[in-house]
Amino acid sequence: MKNSASLILLFFICCCGSASAQAVPSEDEKIPFLCTFGNKADIKWGDDDFVQVFFFAIPENRKNPFYIRVFDPEISGKYDEERGPNDTKTKFSIYGGKGCHSDPDAKKSDPKGKYKSGVLLSTNTFANEAKYDNNWYALGPFNPVEGELQPENGGYIFKLIVEGLEGNDGNLYKLFLSSEKDNSVKIEGGNAFCYEYTFRLDDNKGFVSHIYPFIPKGVTTVEINIFDYDNEGMIRTVTVAKKGEITQSETEGTWSKTKLTIVKDEINTSMDIQFIKKEPIKNNNVAVNITNQYGELLPFYAVPIGGVPKFKYKIGVKKEQ
Amino acid sequence: MILRTFSLSCFFIVCFALGKVQAQVYTFKNFTQDDGLPQSYIYDLTQGKNGFLYIATGEGLAVYGGNRFKKFGKKDGLAENFIYSIFYDNKSNLWIGHFQSGVTALQNINNFVVLKSKEQVISKIISFDQDAKGRIFFASAPGGIYQSRNDSIVPFINENLSTINKMVVHGNYMYIATQNGLFQVDLTTKAPALKPIRETEGTNVTSFDWDEENNGLWVGTEAAGIYFFQLKGPEGELKLMQNIKNELNSSKLVVKDIKKIKQTIWVSLYGEGLRLIDLKENYKSERIRTINADNGLPSPFITKIFEDREGNVWLGSFGSGLFQFISARFEFFTKNNGLPFENIVSIASDGGKNIVLLSAKELCTFNTTINQTQTTIRIKDLLPDEAVLCSYYDQETKQLLIGTEKSGVLLAELSPVPRILKKVKTLEGMHVNYIFKDKKKKNYFICTSDGLLITDPAFNIKTSYDTNNGLPHNNLTGGFIDKSERLWLFSPETPLYYIEKDYVTLLKDIVGLNSFKFISAIQDSKGNTWFCTEGDGVYRYNGSKFIQYSSQDGLLSDFGYFITSDQQDNILVGHKNGISIKYHNKKEFKGLDKSKGLMIYEFNQNAAITDADNNFWMGSSKGLVKYDSKLDKVNTLPPALSLAGVELNGERLNMKDSIINFPYAEYALKINYIGISLTDPSAVSYRYKCEGIDKEWRTTKERTIDYPILDDGTYRFILFAENGDGFETAKPIRFTIVIDKPLWKKTWFYVVLGLGIIELFYLIYVFRTRALRRQNLILEKRVEAKTNELQKEKEHVEAANKLLEEKNNDILDSINYAQRIQKALLPKKEIIELYVNSFVYYKPRDIVSGDFYWYYIKNGLIYVAVVDCTGHGVPGAFMSIIGSTILDQVTSELHDPLPGEILNSLNFKVNRSLKQYESGSESHDGMDIVLCRLNPATRELYFAGARRPIYMIRDSKLSEIKGTIEPVGGHVFSMAKNFESHGMKYEKGDMIYLFSDGYVDQFGGPNNSKYLSKNFKTLLLNIAAKTLEEQKDIIDQEFEKWKGNMSQIDDILIWGIRL
Secondary structure, three states: OOHHHHHHHHHHHHHOOOOOOOEEOOOOOOOOEEEEEOOOOOHHHOOOOOEEEEEEEEOOOOOOOEEEEEEOOOOOOOOOEOOOOOOOEEEEEEEEOOOOOOOHHHHOOOOOOOOOOOEEEEEEEEOOOHHHOOOEEEEEEEOHHHOEEEHHHOEEEEEEEEEEEOOOOEEEEEEEEEOOOOOOOOOOOOEEEEOOEEEEOOOOOOOEEEEOEEEOOOOOEEEEEEEOOOOOEEEEEEOOOOOOEEEEOOOOOOEEEEEEEOOHHHOOEEOEEEEEEOOOOOOOEEEEEEEEOOOOEOOEEOOOOOOOOOOOOOOOOOOOO | OOOOOOOOHHHHOOEEOOOOEOOOOOEEEEEOHHHOOOOOEEEEEEEOOOOOEEEEEOOEEEEEOOOOEEEEOHHHOOOOOOEEEEEEOOOOOEEEEEOOOOEEEEEEOOEEEEOEEOOOOOOOEEEEEEOOOOOEEEEEOOOEEEEEEOOEEEEEEOOOOOOEEEEEEEOOEEEEEEOOEEEEEEOOOOOOOEEEOHHHOOOEEEEEEEEOOOOEEEEEEEOOOEEEEEEEOOOOEEEEEEEEOHHHOOOOOEEEEEEEEOOEEEEEEOOOEEEEEEEEOOOEEEEEEEEOHHHOOOOOOEEEEEEOOOOOEEEEEEOOOEEEEEEOOEEEEOHHHOOOOOOOOEEEEOOOOEEEEEOOOEEEEEEOOOOEEEEEEEOOOOOOOOOEEEEEEEOOOOEEEEEEOOOOEEEEEOOOOOEEEEEOHHHOOOOEEEEEEEOOOOEEEEEEOOEEEEEOOOOOEEEEEOHHHOOOOOOOOEEEEOOOOOEEEEOOOOOOEEEEOOEEEEOOOOOOOOOOOEEEEEEOOOOOEEEEEEOOOEEEEOOOOEEEEOHHHOOOOOEOOEEEEOOOOOEEEEOOOOEEEEOOOOOOOEEEOHHHOOOOOOEEEEEEEEOOOOOEEEEEOOEEEEEOHHHOOOOOOOOEEEEEEEEEOOEEOOOOOOEEEEOOOOEEEEEEEEEEOOOOHHHOEEEEEEEOOOOOOEEEOOOEEEEEEEOOEEEEEEEEEEOOOOOEOOOOEEEEEEEOOOHHHOHHHHHHHHHHHHHHHHHHHHHHHHHHHHHHHHHHHHHHHHHHHHHHHHHHHHHHHHHHHHHHHHHHHHHHHHHHHHHHHOOOHHHHHHHOEEEEEEEOOOOOOOEEEEEEEEOOEEEEEEEEEOOOHHHHHHHHHHHHHHHHHHHHHOOOOOHHHHHHHHHHHHHHHOOOOOOOOOOOOEEEEEEEEEEOOOOEEEEEEEOOOEEEEEOOEEEEEOOEOOOEEOOOOOOOOOOOOEEEEOOOOOEEEEEOOOOOOOEEOOOOEEOHHHHHHHHHHHHOOOOHHHHHHHHHHHHHHHHOOOOOOOOEEEEEEEO
């Protein structure tokens, strides 16, 4: 990002201090769970690569340790998608240090190359462990300076890589960037973002889930890529300049692409991509990413930068004929 | 007297057993960023031989010497601020592992060297170690083992390893803890290979520590607990001897670090605090203690456990800084851990395992073995308006005596169930301050505000003491019976006193005893009695004298509120800010306060006892403290002493050599040093001497010494450091500075100077000699010329002298001729004798004289005169001729003139002759005359004098007739001058003397003065009766005698006439 755009982004990041700032998925997104399948799973079940990467930003001035809490990290029980015998393991790895975000491979949609860049700080693998079912587990504590310092991105950046190892079950979980180990207590100024989102859609018809990619300066077109939406509903895009453009995605086990032109008013704002459920299809998982005209991935922020976008109506005067 | 049984016990007593285990509270000293740490996340700890503690943090390396933290980071040359591990090798090089930037080595002071790697930058250096060959190995967490070689990093093990948690080298083997188990590597092979330790395969091995004593390895894991492997056999096999898991009582069981310290295995369970596994016989665990937030651990996330060279335990935490474990010698009991009350005013012991604690309103029993409160009794309801003041447990009767404010003494029993029995009737209404017992006679001593009561075991009062029968004060606050049965009593503002055989002895004006505020006393096994006072420290009385201990002798405070001792005769004193203990084998007290781990203080008066296990129990206003002095460590390790820097005139010296030479100048020397004793940094003291400046050894607690002026000379500096327990370094700091002498102090300089001076003198001599010679030659020439000149002059002078002599002879001849003429003019003696009987004493000063004598005979009248003409010598002689001639003329011309007539005429004619009446006349000459006319027929004498008197002596009486004051002639020409004649009758035999002034004006005598008329009159009176010849002789003798060596100043003429 160029400097001016970085400053604007930083400004908006600093302004975002809602209670759900560091919950992933956040309250604004209305997404039930994140989702990562074991690497033996069928991609038609919604996870294209069995790896999910999240980034957490810790303010530079923070001195106290912090935790990344995982809700229901294991695979079994109430929420997870069991497919046959429960033989899946999920590994949660935290990276810090130089390169954990700045390395180009870390910001790609596919887990290839040096996406495990940076310094491995901790790793925990969960299988079928009842005590963590419907319960929180805290990764950490972490020293803020162990992250990669990127003031333009909000401070010290830490990377969480969730990998599905073995098995074919789906691990449904949530995350929280917390200042306490045993409670989800927000970190002032903290945030979370990612470049590709794999998540579970709500099972109920009419339910709307949102994701909020940020449109920086220089973007003229965006391409919304959705994996395995299964034609269960509509995808509607709302921006400050678009009232709600409807697109369809009927793919299963593949990517669908929708291209949108970005107008001037939409620069440095967030988009609201809504997943409107028309059919009550259960256990539908999708993966989403958005690229600009150069094919670069745009980050999704747990809390939309600049707030949830609202279409701005313009009042014009018709010329007399 | 019958003791009234108190029958309301069931109603008023509320008993309940708490049964709560009292927890030991451990004390830690916490260091954070506020204390100077770069960051509160500690990743590693180590200590160098220099004593400094090195601390790895996420934002720099901290170095701690007991005083402050010094920080090092990238700006100082380190590869990165993030320090992940540190290691001190056997050559005193410091190895620093970074988070992402590889390794920095500190090879000597301030020389950080960043090691280079051919591969990518190595991250997260987790461990370093060194083998016997001196090779340095280090492990990188992502799975690499490397070796340092010539400032570079080279891979050591090529096999892939999973995440490495720790690496250690022991003997010929390297041990590597990884996420997939423990591995052993034989370092003696050329191609080192990983050998897995079977029992740990698949286990995340997080840490380990070598146990030298048991020749094995303590291994910490995640989820599998702790293993102990023992090294067996020559091949280095590790045999699993023990696994401790469930006993750790941990929910997560993540071992972060493990360390054997003495006989305890310290285990950090990450997020759950510490477990201390106390070992018994080899590696078997005896018990496991937990240290967490409940009992004092500031953070549950302990990343590192370290034991320093003095045996202190240091803990690094994740986010809460560095902790120094202070001590386990104190245990604290408060309401937070189950104590029913905190203001403990009295403690009593049942002699067994129980102690009784009293507050103002409550009582509880406490089991000291299990640290558990047994029973609590509320006394408040029983005594609503008063407080409990003291207690005493009688081990014989098994009764507890409780002293109160107004109700005297309550009796209680502790078993089977603690309860208050009754009030002691005989003591009712008393204000009881203190109670004790004479165990021999079994009497109770009740110290009250109204004196002392001594009762029998049944509380019958046997004796009482107050001010009426000898006590100096009624208010007794304490008492004590010593082994010689002296009863010591303490009263406020009262000198020390005792009662012995009913006699009260007040110790006043005792040498060495200067207190009036005695609080308490005990006696040790050697018979010394120890007293504590409020404000005057502690006194020890050995039976003959008092020895005072104050804060100068180590007491924490001079205000003591209790004193007690244990079985080893260690003496303990309680203060408001801590305690002081004097070990039996030490001379001084040692203070223990908050800094030494005593977190509760403000102790109450007389609230302390020693239990059967030799522990001290102390009551304060904030709770109960147990002090186990057996856990006191004496630090026998002297401080690690090192030179921090030596500056000469502000410039730092290279102290590589022990002797350093400098050229002459004026120098200021500053020596910085540090003796590190992390046990008690503030207690480190130094003893030093600089030979050449200091005559004696000096002591200081400062870490710098200044010598502002150093002249030339040799200065040998020696410095020792001593820790707080009196152990001094064996090897001091020594160095010598030699400042060269200035040029003018060097021997060769003096030699050269001397030679130079000699040479200079020689040259001066030579030059001078030459100059003198030249000068002499010149002078000689001059002298010769002068001599010639003088010779010529001499010849001239001689010629002139000859001429002068000739002239002089001519003159002299003339004068001699003139004398003959003058003599011819003077009357002949024979002629004078025809007319008068007289002598003439005539002594001219020169050849010719200005004085003359004259006579004239006419008509039967005899005229006689003595004339003194002006001047003497030739001019006087001329005047005498004029005078004589004119006298003749005048006398002949006048008819029987009177003397006055003659003088008038003479005056006229002299004036005319010398033309003295003319103006401008230069002649002032004249005459002084004494003139007489004698008429023998009528015996009439007429006298006239011009400035001269006449003396007449008749019948030894002298008469003086003075003449006119004018001379004849002279400078004044006055027509009015008239010389009078004086007439008188004379008798036969009268002597008259006519004389000039020469005799009386002669200088001489003892004072060199004039003879004077007075002496002349006396002389004449003495001789007047003698013959004329005799008179003349005497006058002459007298004159010569008077004159002595003086010159005759004037002509002398005396004419003595006998009539």
